[in-house]
Amino acid sequence: MKKIALIFSVLTIALVSCKKDDTTPTTPTNPAPTPTPSPYVTLGTATTTNNETVTLYADDSLTVGHTRLYVKVEDVNGDALNGATVDFAPLMDMGTMQHACPIEQPSYNSAIDMYEGALVFIMSSASGTWTLDVNVNGNPASFTLNVNDSPAGIKDVGTYTGTDGKVYIVSFKRPNNWVVGMNDFEILIHEKATMMSFPADNGFDITFEPIMTSMGHGSSGNIDPVNTANGHYIGEVNLSMPGDWRFHFELIKSGVTIVNDATLDILF
Numbered sequence: 113m114k115k116i117a118l119i120f121s122v123l124t125i126a127l128v129s130c131k132k133d134d135t136t137p138t139t140p141t142n143p144a145p146t147p148t149p150s151p152y153v154t155l156g157t158a159t160t161t162n163n164e165t166v167t168l169y170a171d172d173s174l175t176v177g178h179t180r181l182y183v184k185v186e187d188v189n190g191d192a193l194n195g196a197t198v199d200f201a202p203l204m205d206m207g208t209m210q211h212a213c214p215i216e217q218p219s220y221n222s223a224i225d226m227y228e229g230a231l232v233f234i235m236s237s238a239s240g241t242w243t244l245d246v247n248v249n250g251n252p253a254s255f256t257l258n259v260n261d262s263p264a265g266i267k268d269v270g271t272y273t274g275t276d277g278k279v280y281i282v283s284f285k286r287p288n289n290w291v292v293g294m295n296d297f298e299i300l301i302h303e304k305a306t307m308m309s310f311p312a313d314n315g316f317d318i319t320f321e322p323i324m325t326s327m328g329h330g331s332s333g334n335i336d337p338v339n340t341a342n343g344h345y346i347g348e349v350n351l352s353m354p355g356d357w358r359f360h361f362e363l364i365k366s367g368v369t370i371v372n373d374a375t376l377d378i379l380f
């Protein structure tokens with residue numbers, strides 16, 4: 113307690129001396145730190161064939177679209193493993209056929225002491241069963257995932273067949289916290305090369321226009337998304353009022369329109 117008291121007196125002195133213009137320097141009245149609740153939703157725990165315990169987390173319950181996933185790996189003694197090779201192998205079993213989805217393979221994030229990656233869910237569990245193998249140094253821990261459809265009025269992912277005959281998946285990077293005014297946003301483009309392979313596509317030039325659907329107007333000052341890496345494109349949108357906005361994207365390659373109108377919808 114003496115140490116804490118000392119720290120606070122030092123802090124108070126530092127605050128007072130730094131804010132010479134303040135006539136009434138405030139002293140901290142509630143110095144006890146408030147424990148912050150876990151920001152993650154636990155999706156499940158499973159064990160690898162090598163007896164590591166794997167716990168899978170997300171930002172929220174799962175809905176279709178780009179979804180960040182977090183993995184904690186503990187060895188038999190309960191010690192966190194941070195040097196493992198962790199990768200995702202998602203699969204949707206639709207009975208008559210199976211497919212995967214776009215994957216951003218996890219890497220270790222020291223700030224949260226977990227492996228962080230993402231999947232782009234292209235269908236909800238209403239159409240089949242999603243499973244995810246989290247491979248730790250090649251040893252799978254298996255999870256069954258429940259992926260819901262988006263709430264009404266929201267479309268975070270869309271699938272489009274291009275004029276080049278290829279199928280593309282366009283999604284918002286999530287999470288998004290839309291506000292009135294200028295918003296940075298990011299979309300991802302993946303090609304559905306096969307049922308199991310969805311490589312990121314960095315080859316597009318994009319023009320885009322947001323339209324407020326219910327009122328039929330657009331907005332000014334928008335900035336077309338530009339490719340960064342790994343199929344990500346970063347732009348800016350001016351949401352001049354709250355409501356239902358549809359983002360219209362024209363996807364162009366070497367001057368040729370590949371997808372004329374890919375759309376994503378938000379509601380805020």
Ligand SMILES: [Cu+2]
Pocket residue numbers: 204206211235239240
């Ligand atoms: Cu499916």
